[in-house]
Amino acid sequence: MKTLCMDTAHKFLVxxxxxxxxxxxxxxxxxxKQQSEKFFPALMACMEQAGWCADxxxxxxxxxxPGSYTGERIAMTIAKVLCTTKQKPLYTISTFQMVAGSQDRCEVILDARSNRAYVGICEKGxxxxxxxKTLDEIKIDxxxxxxxxxxxxxxxxxxEIDFVKNMMDVKPYWKKIEHVHLLVPHYLKSQEELVKQ
Known part of the structure; x- marks a missing residue:
């Protein structure tokens, strides 16, 4: 089974x-803010190293x-095109799960800007x-x-976090997407906040 894992929702390209x-x-x-420029060269380098093609x-x-409004769409768009044209199954996980991996209970924080963060509680994947939450609320927690x-x-x-390893470690919690064309990014912000980004 050959698996491609991708993330561009956060500040990293994975x-x-x-x-x-x-x-x-x-x-x-x-x-x-450079995922779109760096993504394809990085993907092509990985595929060449593996000796694989899309098929x-x-x-x-x-x-x-959750993550960057634009960033979330990069990997998702590429995955939707690949899965639709090549008839491959698509799975998703939360950005929180990628950061936490399979470790015991932890609180994951991701920059949401404006002195706030996305906060997820994860436990063993x-x-x-x-x-x-505001950063002040997180400091108390x-x-x-x-x-x-x-x-x-x-x-x-x-x-340092091994995001790639974490994506495979949480495989029991991958969600299969039955209708790939209906998949949309998961946001925690309101539409009004997204327009301001």
Whole structure:
């Protein structure tokens, strides 16, 4: 089983190629507002390293958000085109799940701008809850939860996360999309806020 994993919803560009859940090639780099320029060269480099073409893929998994309004659409659009034209199954996970992976209970924070963050509680790969909080609210919560993700928002030094590995680690929680053309990004912000981004 050859799997393509992709994420462009967050500040990173994440691509992983797996064969029978074994990593074959990956790309993971900071690419804030540069995902559209960097995505195809990174994908082509991974496919070349693996010796694969689009027809070789058996399934695709992407993050559905929350995240950047534009960023979420990049990997999702590419996945929808590939899955529709090549008749491949498409699966999604939350961006929170990609960040948390399969570790024990933790609070994932992702920059939502304007002194706020998207907050998701994850436990062993499963998303338990999600919301938006101010950074001050998160600082209060920090006394009670392990916090991962954009922890520099709270004044902590960023810790490297293996997003590609995490996407495969949460495979039991992948959601199969039955109607690919109806898939839309998952937002926690209101439409009014999205228009201002």
């Amino acid at each position: 691509i992983g190629l797996f064969e029978d859940e074994k990593l074959i090639a990956k790309a993971s780099e900071r690419a804030w 070789d893929l058996d399934e695709i998994v992407i993050t559905e958000g 499963q998303l338990i809850s999600e919301c938006i 920090a006394e009670h939860e392990l916090i991962v993700g954009d922890i520099e928002l709270l004044g902590h030094e960023y810790e």
